[in-house]
Amino acid sequence: MWRYIGRKLFVYLLTFVIAVTINWMIPRFMPGDPVRSMLARASVGNPEALERMTTYYNEVFGLDTPLYQQYFSFWGGLLRGDLGVSVMLYPEPVTDVILRAVPFTLAVLLPAILLSWVVGNHFGAFAARSKILDNTILPLGYVLTATPYMWLALLLAWSLGVVAGVFPVANGYSFSLRPEFTWLFISDLISHWFLPFLSMFVVALGGWAIGMRNMIIYELEADYSNYLQALGAPRRLVRKYAFRNAMLPQITGLAVQLGTIIAGSLLTEIVFNYPGLGTLIIQSLNSRDFFLLQGIFLFVVVGVLIANFIIDIVYVLVDPRTRVQMTGGSS
Amino acid sequence: MTLRVNDLKVYYQTLRGDVHALDGVTFDLADGEIMGLAGESGCGKTTLGKSLIRLDSRMRHVGGTIDLDGKDVPIADDDAMVPLRYHEISLIPQYAMSALNPTRKIGRMINELLRSRGVRPADISQELTRRLELVGLDADVLNRFPIELSGGMKQRVVMVMATLLNPSLLIADEVTSALDVSTQRSVAESLVEFRDREYVKSMVFVTHDISLVYQMADTIMVMYAGRIAEKAPAKTIINAPRHPYTQMLISALPEVGSTMEQGRLEGIPGTPPGLLNPPTGCRFKDRCPMAFSKCSEQPPLLEIEPGHWAACWKTG
Numbered sequence: 001m002w003r004y005i006g007r008k009l010f011v012y013l014l015t016f017v018i019a020v021t022i023n024w025m026i027p028r029f030m031p032g033d034p035v036r037s038m039l040a041r042a043s044v045g046n047p048e049a050l051e052r053m054t055t056y057y058n059e060v061f062g063l064d065t066p067l068y069q070q071y072f073s074f075w076g077g078l079l080r081g082d083l084g085v086s087v088m089l090y091p092e093p094v095t096d097v098i099l100r101a102v103p104f105t106l107a108v109l110l111p112a113i114l115l116s117w118v119v120g121n122h123f124g125a126f127a128a129r130s131k132i133l134d135n136t137i138l139p140l141g142y143v144l145t146a147t148p149y150m151w152l153a154l155l156l157a158w159s160l161g162v163v164a165g166v167f168p169v170a171n172g173y174s175f176s177l178r179p180e181f182t183w184l185f186i187s188d189l190i191s192h193w194f195l196p197f198l199s200m201f202v203v204a205l206g207g208w209a210i211g212m213r214n215m216i217i218y219e220l221e222a223d224y225s226n227y228l229q230a231l232g233a234p235r236r237l238v239r240k241y242a243f244r245n246a247m248l249p250q251i252t253g254l255a256v257q258l259g260t261i262i263a264g265s266l267l268t269e270i271v272f273n274y275p276g277l278g279t280l281i282i283q284s285l286n287s288r289d290f291f292l293l294q295g296i297f298l299f300v301v302v303g304v305l306i307a308n309f310i311i312d313i314v315y316v317l318v319d320p321r322t323r324v325q326m327t328g329g330s331s
Numbered sequence: 332m333t334l335r336v337n338d339l340k341v342y343y344q345t346l347r348g349d350v351h352a353l354d355g356v357t358f359d360l361a362d363g364e365i366m367g368l369a370g371e372s373g374c375g376k377t378t379l380g381k382s383l384i385r386l387d388s389r390m391r392h393v394g395g396t397i398d399l400d401g402k403d404v405p406i407a408d409d410d411a412m413v414p415l416r417y418h419e420i421s422l423i424p425q426y427a428m429s430a431l432n433p434t435r436k437i438g439r440m441i442n443e444l445l446r447s448r449g450v451r452p453a454d455i456s457q458e459l460t461r462r463l464e465l466v467g468l469d470a471d472v473l474n475r476f477p478i479e480l481s482g483g484m485k486q487r488v489v490m491v492m493a494t495l496l497n498p499s500l501l502i503a504d505e506v507t508s509a510l511d512v513s514t515q516r517s518v519a520e521s522l523v524e525f526r527d528r529e530y531v532k533s534m535v536f537v538t539h540d541i542s543l544v545y546q547m548a549d550t551i552m553v554m555y556a557g558r559i560a561e562k563a564p565a566k567t568i569i570n571a572p573r574h575p576y577t578q579m580l581i582s583a584l585p586e587v588g589s590t591m592e593q594g595r596l597e598g599i600p601g602t603p604p605g606l607l608n609p610p611t612g613c614r615f616k617d618r619c620p621m622a623f624s625k626c627s628e629q630p631p632l633l634e635i636e637p638g639h640w641a642a643c644w645k646t647g
Contacts, residue, residue, distance in 0.1 A: 223429040228444065230385045230424065231493070232416030237447045241432045248434075320434055320476045 001316070001323070008312055012305050019301040023294055024074050028067070032288050035063065038087055060085070074294075083298070084291035088284055094295040097280070102299065104172050105276035107193060109265050112200035113254075120208025121250055125243050127209065128216040138213060144206030149264035153199040153271040160195060167195050170273040196272045200265055204257075211253055215246035248319050255311040258304055333533045334360035334383075334500055339395035341382045351606045352378040354557040355395070357632055358640075360500070360533050365526055367544030367565065368537045369580075370554035371603055376537045377425065379554070380502045382406060383535070384420050400499055417448055421498035421531075425505040427489040431477040438473025441492055448496070455495060462491045462530070466521045483514040490521060494530045501531040505538060515540075519547045541584060545569050550638070553577045556603050556614040559632055563639040573635060573646040576615045613643070621645050 035057045039050060058064040062073060062084075077084060083094035124141075127133035144152075161169035173179070173189050219225060219242035228238050266278030273279060277296050284292040316322050339356045342349040352375045360366055368376050378390070383404070386392060392407035399419060405411040424430050432440050441459065442452040460470040466487040477485060486506065494501060503522060507515040525531050538544050544551055545565050552562040553576065561574040572578045579599045601618040604610050610617070616626040625644045632642040 223424070223426040224432045226387070227422070227424050227426075227430040227489075228432075230416065230422050231444060231448070232413045232418075233444055233447050234413075237443060241435070245432070245434055318434075320436075321478050324476055324478055 004316070005313070008309065012309055016302070016305060019305075020075070020078065020298065021071075023297045023301065024071060026297075028070075028290065030288075035087075037288050038090075078298075083295040086284075086289055086292045088287040088289040088292060094291045097292060098277070098295050098299055101275060101277050101280045101296075104274060105265065105269065105278065108196045108200060108269070108274065108276065109262065112197050112204060112265070113258075113261055116201045116204035117208055117250070117254055120205045121212045121243075121247065123205075124209035124212025125216045125239070125246065128213040129220065134213070138210060141206035141209045144203055145210060147203055147206075148267075149199060149203055150267040150271050152203055153196070153268045156195050156199050157271060168192050169195065172275040192274070196265075196268050196274050199268050199271075200261070203264065204261060207257070208250065208253075211250060212246060215249055216242055219243075219246045248315070251311060251315050251318065255308050258307050258311075262300060262304060333362050333364070333400060334535075335398040336360075336383075337396045337398075339379075339382060339397065340393035341378055341386065342391050342393050343378075343389050344391055345389070345607070348607055349391070349393075351557050351609050352390075353382060354606075354609065356554075356557075356559055357395075358552060358559060358562055360535065362532055363526060364550060365523065365534045365536055365548045366562075367541075367548035367551040368535055368554065369539060369541050369544060369551055370560075372539065373603060373606070374554045375557040376539075376554055377504055378557075380422070380504045380535060380537045383500065383502055384416060384422050385409070385412065417444075417498065418496050419498055420500045420502070421493045421496070423490055423493045423501065423503045423506050425508070427486045427506060428482050428509060430489050431485060433477055436474055436476055437480075437488055441473070441495070444492075445495070450496065459491070459495060462495070463488075465524065466491060467517070483510055483518075486510060486514075486518060487521065490518070490525075494525055497530055499532045501525075501534045503534060503536045506536075507538065507540065507543060515543060519543060523547050541569075541580065553580065556609065557606055558614060559640070559642060560615070561639075561641040561643075563641075567639055573639070574641045574643045575619050575621050575645065577641075 035054055038057065039053055055064075062070060065073070081095060083098075086092050086094050086097050089097055123137075127138055157169045160166050168174070168191060171192060173185065173192055177185050177188055179185065216239075220238070222242075222245075225238050225242055228241070265276075266281060268274070269276045269278030270282050277299065281293065281296050283289075284296065336356060336358050339353055340351075341353040343352050354375075356375070356379060358366075368379065370376050381387065381390065382392070383397065383406070386406060386409070397404040397406055399415070404415060404420070431437060435443070445452045445455065459473075463470055463472065468484060468487055468491075472480060472484065472488060480488065486509075490506070501522075506522075507518055510518060522534065522536070526534060536544060536548055541551070545568075548565050550562060551565050551568040553560045553568065553574065555576050561568065561572060561577045563572075568577060569581060572581055576599075579597070583596055583598055585596055599618055604614055604617065611629070612627040613619070613622070613630050616622040619626070623644075628644075630642045630644045632640050633646075634640050635646050
């Protein structure tokens with residue numbers, strides 16, 4: 001067991017190093033000069049002043065050193081938790097900017113992923129082998145799972161936000177309020193949170209329900225299900241076993257889907273102008289903010305890796321077969 | 332009389348029409364009798380076995396009755412069958428290797444099954460351990476997952492599990508087919524032992540291995556194309572078969588000590604008829620060397636001597 005975890009940890013560490021490297025490379029090989037664009041916004045007219053400011057900023061951001069040195073100092077900074085200074089929000093450190101946005105992203109993402117997974121699985125299991133549900137609600141599931149996140153987000157924003165006026169369509173909270181621990185602020189926060197959450201939840205729900213329905217049907221056709229029924233076991237017991245066994249591929253599915261879901265959430269945030277990482281990515285892209293972009297990607301990558309690692313461990317805990325294989329069997 | 336099956340007809344529903352897998356099967360099974368059920372693939376052996384406990388979704392009960400210990404077995408009514416299953420009629424399935432839930436420890440699965448059938452596991456746990464030991468398994472298997480057991484061990488676990496409530500009738504469907512010869516023998520011997528100790532009252536042993544069934548069964552019933560060809564004590568079937576199909580089937584078995592020089596084994600030319608539109612009259616007539624004009628009528632199953640039944644115009 002511990003050997004298995006150790007091996008997994010090593011693989012994840014390797015993935016992390018590669019991801020960080022690619023992450024470092026991408027913005028640097030993108031076209032455009034961030035210092036130039038920053039100075040262009042400052043609209044400095046004097047060529048001499050421009051020259052001096054360019055040198056100054058290059059030095060501040062470390063862009064005047066050779067690439068390999070930039071790479072190593074990037075790692076050094078990373079290990080100290082220093083991701084550099086944001087160009088866009090100069091002179092705020094990247095870490096602070098990101099940490100401000102992360103709670104918003106997690107608040108949408110975690111409940112959406114977990115709830116859609118749990119509800120979708122139960123619903124799919126319930127719908128399997130029920131003709132009416134199978135013929136009415138599951139086609140809807142197919143439509144939902146094929147829906148692009150941002151399109152559904154737009155639809156929801158338009159219908160529930162603009163037309164019905166029930167929910168606000170943009171931002172994390174009203175500008176008229178300041179963050180504080182009052183009922184007014186929290187309810188405002190929740191009403192802003194609801195639509196991004198809902199659009200994520202609904203799209204993911206369809207996929208899980210369909211996957212679970214198919215898995216359950218497969219498990220109910222399995223030999224052990226047939227045998228239990230031949231021995232007169234009640235439907236409840238057979239379904240319980242089938243559900244548990246059908247969950248296993250769904251756990252793997254969750255690990256595989258995680259990246260897609262997170263990408264979807266970033267798009268959703270942009271639609272709702274929700275102050276999470278997604279919106280931050282768009283903003284930093286627009287202002288060629290290498291450091292911020294890098295930092296965000298790093299956070300996302302680390303998040304996906306950690307989540308995958310947790311799922312790996314959970315899988316071992318719930319499927320005795322993997323456990324038995326690891327210990328080499330006791331027979 | 333334990334089991335009395337009368338003119339049982341079970342068809343498979345397909346898009347092209349009904350497959351007449353069981354077309355009027357009649358037989359009796361006495362207390363303590365182990366009946367071997369033999370025949371080619373597709374002759375209806377497994378369908379008969381299943382029909383006695385649970386029809387699957389494609390199977391339709393068309394006619395005929397089943398009595399067990401004097402009570403009607405309502406095979407067409409799935410819910411009414413539930414009280415009988417496991418308590419009165421039990422099954423060792425063809426797929427015993429995969430009949431256990433792969434993600435539950437065996438002991439826990441058995442307990443959950445027992446509880447769901449209204450039996451307190453604690454009342455029976457000693458008996459369970461005893462019977463596991465009887466078939467040569469350590470009680471420790473209950474703490475294992477099915478994946479940790481070999482095929483033969485799983486087979487024996489299923490055997491013990493199926494007979495735990497002392498059913499009146501046990502259907503053993505091809506239980507030895509996936510095993511090697513020495514394991515086959517020990518499984519067969521255990522089944523006889525179960526009958527001798529009255530864990531099961533009587534048994535239908537479905538197989539295509541006639542030499543194995545000869546060693547353990549009291550009677551053998553040979554089926555052909557959804558009907559019964561012949562039923563008789565095991566010795567009679569092997570030594571003095573009367574139905575031409577049985578005769579040819581037996582003559583196709585190798586004998587110990589025989590060599591190529593003494594003559595090649597003869598198979599039965601031709602293939603069994605399709606059961607989607609079965610031929611009228613005797614279903615074996617196209618392959619039968621003794622067929623004559625009367626074979627276009629269906630021969631009745633008659634008792635030609637005490638305990639020996641055959642369905643052929645030539646034996647009547």
